[in-house]
Amino acid sequence: MGREVAESCVDGVIMEMVSAYCNRFYSSQPELAARRIEAIGFQVGHQLSERYTMERPRFADHLEAIKFICKDFWSELFKKQIDNLKTNHRGTFVLQDNQFRWLTRISIDASPDNVDASQQDSSLPTPNNAAQFTSMHLYFPCGIIRGALTNLGIPCAVSADISNLPACELPGLHLNYGLLTSIPMLTVHYHSCY
Amino acid sequence: MANTACFIIVSRNDIPIYEAEVGSAPKEEAAHQHQFILHAALDIVQDLAWTTSAMFLKAVERFNDLVVSVYVTAGHTRLMLLHDSRNEDGIKSFFQEVHELYIKILLNPLYLSGSRITSSHFDTKVRALARKYL
Numbered sequence: 523m524g525r526e527v528a529e530s531c532v533d534g535v536i537m538e539m540v541s542a543y544c545n546r547f548y549s550s551q552p553e554l555a556a557r558r559i560e561a562i563g564f565q566v567g568h569q570l571s572e573r574y575t576m577e578r579p580r581f582a583d584h585l586e587a588i589k590f591i592c593k594d595f596w597s598e599l600f601k602k603q604i605d606n607l608k609t610n611h612r613g614t615f616v617l618q619d620n621q622f623r624w625l626t627r628i629s630i631d632a633s634p635d636n637v638d639a640s641q642q643d644s645s646l647p648t649p650n651n652a653a654q655f656t657s658m659h660l661y662f663p664c665g666i667i668r669g670a671l672t673n674l675g676i677p678c679a680v681s682a683d684i685s686n687l688p689a690c691e692l693p694g695l696h697l698n699y700g701l702l703t704s705i706p707m708l709t710v711h712y713h714s715c716y
Numbered sequence: 717m718a719n720t721a722c723f724i725i726v727s728r729n730d731i732p733i734y735e736a737e738v739g740s741a742p743k744e745e746a747a748h749q750h751q752f753i754l755h756a757a758l759d760i761v762q763d764l765a766w767t768t769s770a771m772f773l774k775a776v777e778r779f780n781d782l783v784v785s786v787y788v789t790a791g792h793t794r795l796m797l798l799h800d801s802r803n804e805d806g807i808k809s810f811f812q813e814v815h816e817l818y819i820k821i822l823l824n825p826l827y828l829s830g831s832r833i834t835s836s837h838f839d840t841k842v843r844a845l846a847r848k849y850l
Binding site for chain 1: 728765769770771788789790791792815816819822823825829
């Protein structure tokens, strides 16, 4: 079913999408831009999960679905699997990717010459800026994961955290109905309704 | 070889998003009955779907000489077929091909997930597949 596209095109589209939403559409409202990007990711994740689960049997429980995300889904998207999966057995999952593919092309250097192409303002990137800048790029994959899991029957909230580029502690899944508690790190709180 | 067949796709929210009479013997007066049987079978499918991890649930219910076969996707979308033929392999292939068509519909960014499938192209293809496999 699929045709192939060069990976640089994918990188380009994502960079331009983040740049467009952050700097042009909602330049004064970064939270709104983040929500829109995450919503785009949600729909993409929904579609991708349906596509990648076509050939395989359905999932018996939530853990299997999460493992599918960590292995098959991640390899389809990023050509590698999740490096580390932790859980507190109460609905919180921490996925850790030590080399997050979509962040490897982003360089935040101190010198203005090497500013990443999608960063349009010419201010010097401070560490604070860098973190905010890269966190914008993480909303899309968070949305993808949330869309995929929601389609597989697990409503959740996903957040991401980066320690140092390009290692990235990947999304924490909040499987929480209604309440969205603030997260210190990536933790998922899950209250089963079954 | 005339056979009756009624095919519906039910989304995860239990909303039918596609219906078609695909049998080669069109029985307009019984179409509402077919729909009724299929909807009534949804409860059984609900229970059965959690007992197995397979997608193709084969025959879940019988009504007179009609059989309901169901195919459940990972996103809990149910493809249900009411038929009187006994060709199980053909039915499984039919479901798999329709599943692929359904994914193509889903991949359309303008398609709202869970809404009715209105594409005439999809309709034509499903009927062609039904003629081929059923």
